Amino acid sequence: MQDQNAAYKPLSTATIAARLGSVDEISARLGIDTGTWRAQEVGDGNLNLVFILSSSKGSVIVKQALPYVRLVGDSWPLPLSRAFFEYQTLSRQAARDPGSVPEVYHFDESQALLVMEYLTPHVLLRKKLIAGETVSGLSDTLGRFCARTAFRGSDLSMKTSAKKADTALYQGNDKLMAITESLIFTDPYFDADLNHRTDGLDAVVAKLRNDVAMKSTVQQMLLMFTANAETLLHGDLHSGSIMCTDNDTKMIDPEFGFYGPIGFDIGMLIANFLMAYFSQPGHRAPGELAEYQNWILNVIQSTYDRFETEFTHLWTTERTGILFPHALFEDQGQSSQGACLAVLNKIRQDAIGFCGIEMHRRVLSLAHNADFEDIEDVAVRASLEARNLMMGRELILRRTEIPDTRALCDLAKKYNEEAVL
Ligand code: SR1
Ligand code: MG
Secondary structure, eight states: OOOSOTTOOOOOTTTHHHHHTTOHHHHHHHOSOGGGOEEEEOOOSSSEEEEEEEETTEEEEEEEEOSEETTTEEEEEOOTTHHHHHHHHHHHHHHHSTTSSOOEEEEETTTTEEEEEOOOSOEEHHHHHHHTOOOTTHHHHHHHHHHHHHHHTSTTTSOHHHHHHHHHHHGGGHHHHHHHHHHTTTGGGTTOTTOOOOTTOHHHHHHHHTOHHHHHHHHHHHHHHHHOOOEEEOSOOSGGGEEEOSSOEEEOOOTTOEEEOTHHHHHHHHHHHHHHHHHGGGTSOHHHHHHHHHHHHHHHHHHHHHHHHHHHHHHHHOOOSSSSOGGGTGGGTOOOHHHHHHHHHHHHHHHHHHHHHHHHHHHHSSOOOHHHHTOOOHHHHHHHHHHHHHHHHHHHHTTTTOOSHHHHHHHHHHHHTOOOO
16 A cells, blocks of 8 residues: 555546556557547545546546545545555455445556446436435345455454454555544534534434433444454445446445444444435425335345345355354354354444434534435424434434334334424
């Protein structure tokens, strides 16, 4: 991994063809005549430049890290090395769950850029959830991805030396972890400089900030985030990091990849489905609301079911690491299924806690989501965000008491009926 590089230069639509014309992996797809290449900058995320580079022969995605946070500007520097970690994480995800991520054609470390498969006609899952569209196979793909990447990147599967070397490597992604540590776990609960929120939420925010037990639990979860290097995670698995067609789903953007608690990715994912759920009255006519909200809750349940089924399958068929070795169970004629259930119980409790925290930060911290932000009527938005905030609090406080995602979805239905404001 290189440090910030003096030769680095951001691309632009005017320079990209000339600068990347000698990259064989691109010309193999677009042709060698760079005069026919067309570029469009489409990055609408918080951090990077993203170009669609096309010719009559094909298209590729070129993603380049900027040396600062795009959302904020150059007052917030951010290392280019995040492109290296994105590349590394995509490679591991492709190996652990083949077909789940875009193919990477080329990586240039000094320019912090990746050239990847152009996913088309995919759109961000968040856009589909706002538009009220369904995706077949969504929960199977998501649950399987979370289970396979979690299991195969952990001490349940990996050789201990490889796991420790990789954990050490990923400590270099510290600035991205620092963003999560502050933006997600800390800033929502005090007046951090970059926070912003919808008018009308002051009473709910005061309730959260006066809840010392809840804040202590959030900090316990931050301790897990910083200290429990259980597996390699995507690190930012929200509905803007997932691209879908009507029947295909791919995960993108793992630049926040880090070794942390297994429940983190799936907890963040559920949070983003819950925020999609709570925001629906701001996007749907009453006649179509219930059916679509129920679809979202079904996706949560079946994603989690798929996660547990796949994890259990891998536990049975691929448990080759240092944890829960066969020597202690099966080789002595004893079942390890009870141990597997205990591990899954702990993952679920962690996931529910991380879920509640993500529900808070997307409303109170710097980086909000379009599910709520696109609701123009401020009073409507505030009332929906308030339900989401109060449910997030209950998830954090009662994460060990909620037995399954059915109970979690029942809780969502209860808050969906409540006039919190
Ligand atoms: C300053 S970065 C803000 C957020 O954008 C990314 O997508 C992550 O979610 C991060 O927390
Ligand atoms: Mg991202």
